[in-house]
Amino acid sequence: MAGETLITIIGKVHDDPEQKFNVDGSAVTRLTVVTNPRKYNKQTNKWENMPGKFWPCRAWNQGQMLLADNVSNTLKKGDNVILHGEIETQVWEDAQGTKRRGDQIRIEAIGKDLRWHQAPANDVPATHQPAADPGGWGGEPQANQGGWG
Template structure:
């Protein structure tokens, strides 16, 4: 939207996502991303950590985009992620009755940073329900998690490199066999022009 401030943050989750249900039935996930810049110290000849930015983020489930639920099923403490969203300011009253304001990132997209992780993607089924079957984003066995070291293992087959020329897996979420989803014959008929319609050079 016009006037919104969009931000992209790369960093590590400081804790597991906090997911709660609001009084009106909405589902929201809250996370904090620690983004630490690296600076080269010419005197020591070493890379050093700068001051970390701790960005509080929130994400909501909607009818067709269960982002909060996907975050809960996919992300855990310590994972390195890329997050994109809009900066928003909201006001609230703390337990002592004081009025406070905070600035947070309202997430539009988030996922593992593949420079330091590997992930296996599971596509949501189009059930129209935020918590319907097929929920999950980067799912492994039992929806996996951050499995030690610097690699997010998304399943038993995540470490296996695909062989060139091999067929797509049986459960490839983006494979399509429906007649209405194939673009293989696009332009083969004369409807959009063919080889015979090209001008001579």
């Protein structure tokens, strides 16, 4: 692969992912990710929201890699995500016979942006838990022995 245009986007899932299956049985999941850029206005000394950019995205299953299934089963409308993928230009003819083109992103990797997501209630809490080993992780602090701390 040479000459592809790769992009990394930090945004929000605009609509629930939609999974479909091609005639050959391969799965593809479609979703739209929206980015909301902000710009600092020097005259008002405030940040201003700029118009959002909507990115149509596609995730495919490839062999043992079940990206389309995982996107469909994991992400939902409103999730903050970070994705990396290739910009692809699609060309087609509309009903009037006019050639049309549009860009979409073929997702290589995607995941929730954990800066904004709250852990589910059934996950291990992020609070201090006493350890059985007082000198280990979460136990009583030891004197600095040239390590991390």
